Amino acid sequence: MDVSLIAENVLAWAQHFTWILQAFAVVLVTLIVGSIVRRFVNHLSKRTRTTDTFIDDALFYALRGPSRGLVWVIGISLAAHIVSQETEAAILDAIPIIRDIGVIAILTWFLIRFARSYEDHYVQQEQARGQKVDWTFIRAIGRIVRAAIFITATLVVLQTLGISISGLLAFGGMGGIAVGLAARDILANVFGGLTIYLDRPFAVGDWIRSPDREIEGDVEEIGWRRTLIRTFDMRPLYVPNAVFTTISVENPSRMHNRRIFETIGVRYNDVNHVPAILADIRKYLTTSPLIDSSRTLMVNFNQFSPSTLDFFIYCFTKTVVWTEYHAVKEEVLLKIADIVAQHGAEMAFPTSTIHIPHELQVTEKNNAQEKKT
Numbered sequence: 001m002d003v004s005l006i007a008e009n010v011l012a013w014a015q016h017f018t019w020i021l022q023a024f025a026v027v028l029v030t031l032i033v034g035s036i037v038r039r040f041v042n043h044l045s046k047r048t049r050t051t052d053t054f055i056d057d058a059l060f061y062a063l064r065g066p067s068r069g070l071v072w073v074i075g076i077s078l079a080a081h082i083v084s085q086e087t088e089a090a091i092l093d094a095i096p097i098i099r100d101i102g103v104i105a106i107l108t109w110f111l112i113r114f115a116r117s118y119e120d121h122y123v124q125q126e127q128a129r130g131q132k133v134d135w136t137f138i139r140a141i142g143r144i145v146r147a148a149i150f151i152t153a154t155l156v157v158l159q160t161l162g163i164s165i166s167g168l169l170a171f172g173g174m175g176g177i178a179v180g181l182a183a184r185d186i187l188a189n190v191f192g193g194l195t196i197y198l199d200r201p202f203a204v205g206d207w208i209r210s211p212d213r214e215i216e217g218d219v220e221e222i223g224w225r226r227t228l229i230r231t232f233d234m235r236p237l238y239v240p241n242a243v244f245t246t247i248s249v250e251n252p253s254r255m256h257n258r259r260i261f262e263t264i265g266v267r268y269n270d271v272n273h274v275p276a277i278l279a280d281i282r283k284y285l286t287t288s289p290l291i292d293s294s295r296t297l298m299v300n301f302n303q304f305s306p307s308t309l310d311f312f313i314y315c316f317t318k319t320v321v322w323t324e325y326h327a328v329k330e331e332v333l334l335k336i337a338d339i340v341a342q343h344g345a346e347m348a349f350p351t352s353t354i355h356i357p358h359e360l361q362v363t364e365k366n367n368a369q370e371k372k373t
Helices: 003-016 018-048 055-086 090-128 135-160 165-182 184-199 241-245 268-287 322-342 367-372
Strands: 207-210 215-222 226-230 236-240 258-266 298-304 309-317
Touching (some): 018 055, 055 090, 090 135, 184 226, 184 241, 215 236, 226 241, 258 322, 268 298, 309 322
Antiparallel strands (some): 215 226, 258 309, 298 309
């Protein structure tokens, strides 16, 4: 066999399959670079944990997955480009568009991860400083930012695919009217949720109640469509957000104090002791560490009731915790009972007195008459 012919065949074979080696080399390099990028990002992520700022922590946390994904998108698209030059597969003609969409998707992934990580790191830092965190406001801002990122990425992808955004927006304007009419209740709940996020009448963890509806409990979750409230018997109550735009809502969790307002009665026989009793009770409430003396504090004789001389106490506790409030109220009432007893007076209870206009005379009948009867 002619050696030159063999050499020419080998050379032709090598030239024919060179693109396979090139594609393999690109994939191999992509694998190596992806591993290097992963180690590098993890190393920088550990280094940034020692700093006082949290922005770099959120940045490198968000880069972990998207950085490797970007390397793979570029590497695979380059290898596919090499293959497309040697083959006539029609699907490979879409490589540039697929590559652009992949880059947009990875950039969107990174921005969403960064927004979520920034939100978590911000909350952790504020809690470490002892600051009160408004979960409702932070989650609302985070959801709005992520929604804006997703919508923008969707529009960019549509533009990349050759779909006119202006025509789509015009169609969306007409279709939005139809969708709005069909989904009126859903949209009302969404706008109700937006109102809650903006006005912030309550937040997650607050105890709320409504005098207009049978709604009372602790807020566990505030969504775009409905709010989850855990009632005091531990049942979940799902309330559409549109309801909160039409009812009054009380938020006892934001009280500054809790009120003690009680009416107490003593006997009419203790009328001379009433001024001294009121003075001692007033002195006790003013000096008690459990009572907020900066708020309205009243101890006054109130009225002559049928069986009692009534006076009332009106004051505010320093605690707003429901269980602690009842313990404070118990201590206050028992102390008032002790003050009344110290003055030789007694708590009154309903009694009736019968007045006879003339003295009752009892005479003995004649023994003889009694024997006859």
